Amino acid sequence: MEENSKESFYITTPIYYVNDVPHIGHAYTTIIADAISRFKKLADCDVFFLTGTDEHGQKVEKAATEKGLTPLELADKVVVNFKKLWEALHISYDYFIRTTQPLHEKGVQKIFQKLMDKGDIYKGVYEGWYCISDETFLSDDVPLEEEGCKICPDCGKKAHVVSEDCYFFKLSAYQKSLLDFYQKNPTFVRPQSRMNEVVSFVSQGLKDLSITRTTVKWGISLPRDPSHTIYVWFDALHNYLTGIGYDWEPKHFRQFWPANVHLIGKDILRHHAVFWPAFLMAAEFALPKIVFAHGWWLRDETKMSKSKGNVLDPWAILETFGPDPLRYFLLREIPVGLDGNFSHEGFIHRVNSDLANDLGNLVQRLLVMIHNYFGGQINNMGEEKDSDRRLHLEFDLLKEKVGQHYEEYALNRALEEIWAYINSVNKYLAENEPWKLAKDNARRGRLGRILYQAACALRGIIPLIFPVMPESSQKIWKFLGEKAPLQEENFFGLEFFHFKSDQKTQKPAPLFPRVNLKDFLKEEESQEIIPSKEETMDVITFDEFKRMDFKVGEIMKAEQVEGTEKLVKMEVNIGTETRQMVAGIADKYSPEELVGKKVIVIVNLKPAVIRGVESRGMLLAAEVGGQAILPIFTEDVPAGAKVR
Ligand code: ME8
Numbered sequence: 001m002e003e004n005s006k007e008s009f010y011i012t013t014p015i016y017y018v019n020d021v022p023h024i025g026h027a028y029t030t031i032i033a034d035a036i037s038r039f040k041k042l043a044d045c046d047v048f049f050l051t052g053t054d055e056h057g058q059k060v061e062k063a064a065t066e067k068g069l070t071p072l073e074l075a076d077k078v079v080v081n082f083k084k085l086w087e088a089l090h091i092s093y094d095y096f097i098r099t100t101q102p103l104h105e106k107g108v109q110k111i112f113q114k115l116m117d118k119g120d121i122y123k124g125v126y127e128g129w130y131c132i133s134d135e136t137f138l139s140d141d142v143p144l145e146e147e148g149c150k151i152c153p154d155c156g157k158k159a160h161v162v163s164e165d166c167y168f169f170k171l172s173a174y175q176k177s178l179l180d181f182y183q184k185n186p187t188f189v190r191p192q193s194r195m196n197e198v199v200s201f202v203s204q205g206l207k208d209l210s211i212t213r214t215t216v217k218w219g220i221s222l223p224r225d226p227s228h229t230i231y232v233w234f235d236a237l238h239n240y241l242t243g244i245g246y247d248w249e250p251k252h253f254r255q256f257w258p259a260n261v262h263l264i265g266k267d268i269l270r271h272h273a274v275f276w277p278a279f280l281m282a283a284e285f286a287l288p289k290i291v292f293a294h295g296w297w298l299r300d301e302t303k304m305s306k307s308k309g310n311v312l313d314p315w316a317i318l319e320t321f322g323p324d325p326l327r328y329f330l331l332r333e334i335p336v337g338l339d340g341n342f343s344h345e346g347f348i349h350r351v352n353s354d355l356a357n358d359l360g361n362l363v364q365r366l367l368v369m370i371h372n373y374f375g376g377q378i379n380n381m382g383e384e385k386d387s388d389r390r391l392h393l394e395f396d397l398l399k400e401k402v403g404q405h406y407e408e409y410a411l412n413r414a415l416e417e418i419w420a421y422i423n424s425v426n427k428y429l430a431e432n433e434p435w436k437l438a439k440d441n442a443r444r445g446r447l448g449r450i451l452y453q454a455a456c457a458l459r460g461i462i463p464l465i466f467p468v469m470p471e472s473s474q475k476i477w478k479f480l481g482e483k484a485p486l487q488e489e490n491f492f493g494l495e496f497f498h499f500k501s502d503q504k505t506q507k508p509a510p511l512f513p514r515v516n517l518k519d520f521l522k523e524e525e526s527q528e529i530i531p532s533k534e535e536t537m538d539v540i541t542f543d544e545f546k547r548m549d550f551k552v553g554e555i556m557k558a559e560q561v562e563g564t565e566k567l568v569k570m571e572v573n574i575g576t577e578t579r580q581m582v583a584g585i586a587d588k589y590s591p592e593e594l595v596g597k598k599v600i601v602i603v604n605l606k607p608a609v610i611r612g613v614e615s616r617g618m619l620l621a622a623e624v625g626g627q628a629i630l631p632i633f634t635e636d637v638p639a640g641a642k643v644r
Helices: 026-040 057-065 070-090 102-118 170-183 192-203 232-237 250-256 266-282 314-321 325-335 344-374 386-407 411-432 441-465 470-479 515-525 540-548
Strands: 008-015 046-054 095-098 121-131 160-169 225-230 261-267 290-294 297-299 550-560 568-573 578-584 598-602 606-612 612-614 623-624 626-630
Touching: 008 026, 008 250, 026 070, 026 261, 026 290, 026 297, 026 325, 026 386, 026 411, 026 578, 046 070, 057 070, 070 095, 070 314, 102 121, 102 225, 102 232, 102 266, 160 266, 170 192, 192 266, 225 232, 232 266, 261 266, 266 290, 290 411, 314 325, 325 411, 325 441, 325 470, 344 411, 344 441, 344 470, 344 515, 386 411, 386 441, 411 441, 441 470, 441 623, 578 612
Parallel strands: 008 046, 008 261, 046 095, 261 290
Antiparallel strands: 121 160, 550 568, 550 598, 568 578, 606 612, 623 626
């Protein structure tokens, strides 16, 4: 019975809407899932980690129309953005599901039909208020505002009245079964406060749920009544089944269902903790073990979201710092259930103090000493004193505590414990002053012992931080002279004296850049916040408009800015002079094709420094599916001509 003797573990993220670019909020959920999944793999589980995109519904249909694309064309573009971001963040998902895949659509149709046949779905007429932005029906208790409209309590946008034939799911019939289930499984929803919210909501009574639309064309159609499409949430939630093989790979499906944990943001708690278990009960599937609702990342104390237009672009941070500092910061800064306010000051402070100072310095000075004093090779030498044993004892306790925190999704606690230990190792070195012992040949044995104990400690730390910082831990692993892949370590089997006597360490390369806040903010200025549609629609006076100097600019030279994915540096002739400008367009245009193009530039914009390169003016561009598209003149217009 060798096959599948390991414990299976199935973890999911929400599948994200494809109406816009991915941001830090999406990255947060996906990073948590990745860290847990990496930990579970080290703890010897057979893990399946599913993420993907939610591609149907009115919101995606509307966004596509606004961008002049079909919904599938929009989805195809945005999926690339998500996948690129996950790659850059080292997200090691096992499958990426798209709800437009036939394997998903067929599965959803099959389950829908099953519920029809059982009598859990019936036909009726829906009349009520619907919020397109959140793809959600408003409850009756949302009050009418002055103009006779209802405002969505979640996103603050105007809702619309819909009245149409539809199919209903008998949610009301599941109230008792749901309450019984919550009672028997009091930790089904985490954290506890969210469980209480859910119980209180369901206790007040449930109304049947409209689960088809006739006015929305972009969705999975009902095979026996094709004028209806399936409500996007009914469609989307079932990705958790179809993504692991429901109706197409039954053995795999049986191995991983029910999910161990659905990780979500608290905005979609009701969908996951009320509707989803009710759908599953109706279709006679086992229920997931945990729905973990994390908090929100806020910006200026407001939830970061596409509809509010205050989102932070992770690329700006990734280009300067790489993936690990962002992963570390998001997981270290707040407990998974609470909200956090994202500030650059906070981010840079953490990176400089915890990563560059504490961990970075430990790696640097320890390995440089081993290299300088012992040519990279130390062994278990000299007498072991009580003070040396401290690191060993602390490590054994640490491993257990960190393992337990990871098991409970207390990622910030796990990192706090690891960092306390890192500081303890730094203190051990500071107290024993190996650099002084190195001057006395008679104390070489003692010097070797101290460096050996510290090397064992560092080696032990690396698998513990691997789930959160896969890239840096793999680098340190190599510096330590480890030959076998880090992924093959067994978390709970880690031992302190793993460091072998024939192991040859390397001189380390710097791991974490130390970045000055002012420089970073200067570079960020013109890029970081993706402006909201509302902001860009603010009214300005004609005088204000007249102050903006738009001109035709001819691109004379263009080259990609080194070390960036998107930035192009250009020499642009604006008639009176040639100026240097920088724009984020390299994902759409090659430098060669830009040369000779005539574009629109604003020439009296305050100069900005972007990634260390000065930009004196800005090219105008349309933002489509996350890419910048330049308006290029096809008529023969002279450089410098005024644009009004
Ligand atoms: O709701 N802070 O997709 P979505 C933290 N398609 N997390 C955030 C966040 C923030 N400011 N903003 C977004 C949908 N998130 C549906 C899901 S699942 C069957 C269908 C994260 O693109 C968080 O996980 O609006 C939240 O639940 C999710 O993105 C919403 O993503």
